[in-house]
Amino acid sequence: MDIDVLGALAVRENGISITPTAPKPRQVLALLALHADRVVPVAALIEELWAGEPPRSARTTLQTYVLQLRALIATALERDAVTPAVPTAPEASGEGERRTAKDVLITLPGGYLLNSGDGTSDVREFDRLAGMGYRAMDAGDFPDAARRLRAALALWTGPAFAGVQGGAQLDMEARRLEESRLCALDQRIEADLRLGRHRELLAELTVLVGQFPSHETLHGQFMLALHRSGRRGEALDVYQRLRATLVRELGLEPSDALRRLQHSILVAAPEVAAAPEAPGEHLAHIG
Secondary structure (H helix, E strand, O other), X not given: XXXXXXXXXXXXXXXXXXXXXXXXXXXHHHHHHHOOOOEEEHHHHHHHHHOOOOOOOHXXXXXXXXXXXXXXXXXXXXXXXXXXXXXXXXXXXXXXXOOOXXXXXEEEOOEEEEOOOOOOEHHHHHHHHHHHHHHHHHOOOHHHHHHHHHHHHOOOOOOOOEOOOOOHHHHHHHXXXXXXXXXXXXXXXXXXXXXXXXXXXXXXXXHHHHHXXXXXXXXXXXXXXXXXXXXXXXXXXXXHHHHHHHHHHHOOOOOHHHHHHHHHHHOXXXXXXXXXXXXXXXXXXXX
């Protein structure tokens, strides 16, 4: 089973979509897919679907949604119907048992489990690639870090669970995944700055600071890229716009690290910190 949630929800068995179009079954599949190979309690599914106000028929209705999902899975499994199954254990007849929809979407005490088998998961692959990128950053291997993190970010095709009607749990998971994406993005830009790709970053950072008007790290990276590109005045303007936003919306001044960056650009210091320092972040410098 192949599972994609970093964008539109797409779950495929034998290459065939088992993603329902109806909102509630789609919501059930999204939560099961996110926690693939782990039991999702019935109570968690009911809470996700009805937000603390379940109807009396909640359990029966949930079972109906599960049956609908199994029907889609069964259709996908039919592709193997003409191919003899590989025996999983010696049988007197010489034939193995063919997998059914109940083997893929399993009922267990207290909940359900979506068995992904040997399939792919874009979330697992994102975590794997991002982790490799972070380790490369720690080792000072900026070309490999940029490559790994760029590959991780390429897995995203839109907001997580796009097209799914999210309840409290899916909304929380979508925010968590988005924060993971932003962390990877920060570090990929940091790696590119270390590699001297400041001019190539200008267009991307122009868009990003518009999307995240109070994100200090992105603004610091934009300031550095502008300064390295010979656009010192624009770099200082970015700082002033960010400061105005922080004061107006949050009643806060920019961090000490960002103020030091602004001062260094103002006096044209030979080395400038790339962005506000945060736990685990590297600082880039210009020469």
